[in-house]
Amino acid sequence: MAEYGSVGHRHHHVLIVGGGTGGIIVASQLLRARPGLDVAILEPSGVHEYQSGWILAGAGLLPYEQTHQMEAAVIPAGAVWIQDSAASFEPEAQRVITASGDILSYDVLVVAMGLQLNWSQIKGLPEALGSHGIVSNYSRAHIAATWSAIRGFQGGTALFTHPATPIKCGGAPQKVMYLADDIFQATSGVGVNTRVIFCTALTQLYPVKAYNATVERVAARRGIETRLLHNLIEVRPEEQVAVFEVRAEGREPSLEEIPFDLLHVVPPMAAPDVVARSPLAIEGQGGWVEVNKLTCQHKRFADVFALGDVSSLPTSKSLAAIRGQAPVLVANLLAKLDGQPLLSHYDGYTACPLITSFHSVVMAEFDYNLQPVSSFLVDPTKERWSMFLVETRVFPWVYWHRVLKGRLHESRFIKPFAPLVRALGLAFKQP
Numbered sequence: 001m002a003e004y005g006s007v008g009h010r011h012h013h014v015l016i017v018g019g020g021t022g023g024i025i026v027a028s029q030l031l032r033a034r035p036g037l038d039v040a041i042l043e044p045s046g047v048h049e050y051q052s053g054w055i056l057a058g059a060g061l062l063p064y065e066q067t068h069q070m071e072a073a074v075i076p077a078g079a080v081w082i083q084d085s086a087a088s089f090e091p092e093a094q095r096v097i098t099a100s101g102d103i104l105s106y107d108v109l110v111v112a113m114g115l116q117l118n119w120s121q122i123k124g125l126p127e128a129l130g131s132h133g134i135v136s137n138y139s140r141a142h143i144a145a146t147w148s149a150i151r152g153f154q155g156g157t158a159l160f161t162h163p164a165t166p167i168k169c170g171g172a173p174q175k176v177m178y179l180a181d182d183i184f185q186a187t188s189g190v191g192v193n194t195r196v197i198f199c200t201a202l203t204q205l206y207p208v209k210a211y212n213a214t215v216e217r218v219a220a221r222r223g224i225e226t227r228l229l230h231n232l233i234e235v236r237p238e239e240q241v242a243v244f245e246v247r248a249e250g251r252e253p254s255l256e257e258i259p260f261d262l263l264h265v266v267p268p269m270a271a272p273d274v275v276a277r278s279p280l281a282i283e284g285q286g287g288w289v290e291v292n293k294l295t296c297q298h299k300r301f302a303d304v305f306a307l308g309d310v311s312s313l314p315t316s317k318s319l320a321a322i323r324g325q326a327p328v329l330v331a332n333l334l335a336k337l338d339g340q341p342l343l344s345h346y347d348g349y350t351a352c353p354l355i356t357s358f359h360s361v362v363m364a365e366f367d368y369n370l371q372p373v374s375s376f377l378v379d380p381t382k383e384r385w386s387m388f389l390v391e392t393r394v395f396p397w398v399y400w401h402r403v404l405k406g407r408l409h410e411s412r413f414i415k416p417f418a419p420l421v422r423a424l425g426l427a428f429k430q431p
């Protein structure tokens with residue numbers, strides 16, 4: 001792994017912008033498939049995040065140290081790391097201009113820049129986060145404080161929100177709520193009386209019918225109140241009041257104020273500004289990089305590919321989705337370099353392990369048709385202890401040691417262990 005600072009003008013066969021989950025997986029898989037390929041990764045951060053571990057770390061289910069590593073440790077051997085950030089894209093000229101003013105030209109570009117969290121789109125939130133019971137597990141800096149606020153909660157109203165925009169891991173806003181509710185229920189025996197409300201800007205709890213039915217049952221079992229079409233637009237920390245814009249069909253939007261004692265906020269999200277204002281974006285549609293949903297190739301610039309949160313791929317934004325996208329992108333990118341047709345297709349596979357308690361997970365895997373699929377050969381709509389063990393014990397190790405190394409992409413099925421997994425799945429099914 002080579003590293004350098006200011007370069008002026010450099011050319012690389014493959015330039016990957018973003019060294020997060022998608023960027024590192026693509027680089028690793030490319031170099032495994034074609035050792036010696038000239039691959040550079042443009043990434044400003046010195047730390048690589050395992051964001052899927054944030055909810056686990058926030059609940060004491062994963063040591064916090066296992067949610068991040070130095071970026072240098074995850075750059076695959078043979079790739080060049082350029083520690084800088086993209087300031088603008090010039091796809092007609094096949095080049096990216098960095099924040100330091102350097103010019104990076106390429107034969108093929110991969111955009112893997114993730115998305116940006118727009119905390120300031122909720123009035124009063126940036127100043128209030130971390131005070132007056134206002135917390136969020138969507139900020140690494142607030143993970144520890146969020147869980148200590150939940151554990152130390154003295155009762156009252158606990159509000160959990162889900163915004164109107166696409167978000168990373170659509171189930172995460174509920175995961176933190178179900179874990180928190182376990183804590184609240186444990187303390188109710190000593191007199192702590194809690195009302196839990198889930199306010200979502202969406203029309204249902206989960207976009208996939210089969211999983212929606214499951215989480216509706218979970219919320220009802222717990223006595224959680226759900227408010228649909230409620231979009232958080234303002235917090236008034238001193239009064240501990242959250243203001244929601246409420247939409248109902250055939251009516252003008254109205255405002256509703258809900259007092260809280262604890263408020264867990266998931267902020268609105270969008271494509272990074274530098275992408276949204278570039279020629280790579282789809283105008284007026286969230287600013288995502290406009291790619292073909294089957295091949296991951298840009299619809300207007302044939303030498304550009306994208307995957308992950310920044311892409312327009314019409315599936316939920318998750319690490320699991322990237323595991324499905326990366327091998328397709330890599331195969332098509334290599335075909336493009338070789339002047340061959342792009343034959344590999346992505347089926348929209350994604351997953352969001354929904355943690356429904358301290359001992360159960362619904363694996364929630366699905367495809368472009370919003371149909372449940374299962375990598376584990378058991379009914380993925382059921383709450384299972386076996387999937388809880390997979391999510392909390394297996395996945396973190398697999399991420400650092402297999403996925404990031406480009407090793408877990410040949411198949412999403414754990415074929416050699418299928419009988420064992422099936423047996424565990426049945427044995428540890430929730431009653």
Ligand SMILES: Cc1cc2nc3c(=O)[nH]c(=O)nc-3n(C[C@H](O)[C@H](O)[C@H](O)COP(=O)(O)OP(=O)(O)OC[C@H]3O[C@@H](n4cnc5c(N)ncnc54)[C@H](O)[C@@H]3O)c2cc1C
Nearest residue numbers: 018020021022051052085086113114169308309318319320
């Ligand atoms: C709380 C939480 C829980 C989650 N739980 C799950 C889960 O259970 N299962 C699951 O599958 N997924 C989960 N996810 C989602 C998953 O983490 C993301 O979908 C995944 O990390 C997206 O990968 P990415 O490569 O698209 O973006 P990222 O991993 O965010 O990487 C983007 C990279 O681009 C870099 N970058 C940004 N701007 C620039 C620039 N201008 N120039 C160069 N580089 C730039 C960033 O520094 C970053 O390293 C969760 C996410 C969160 C926040």
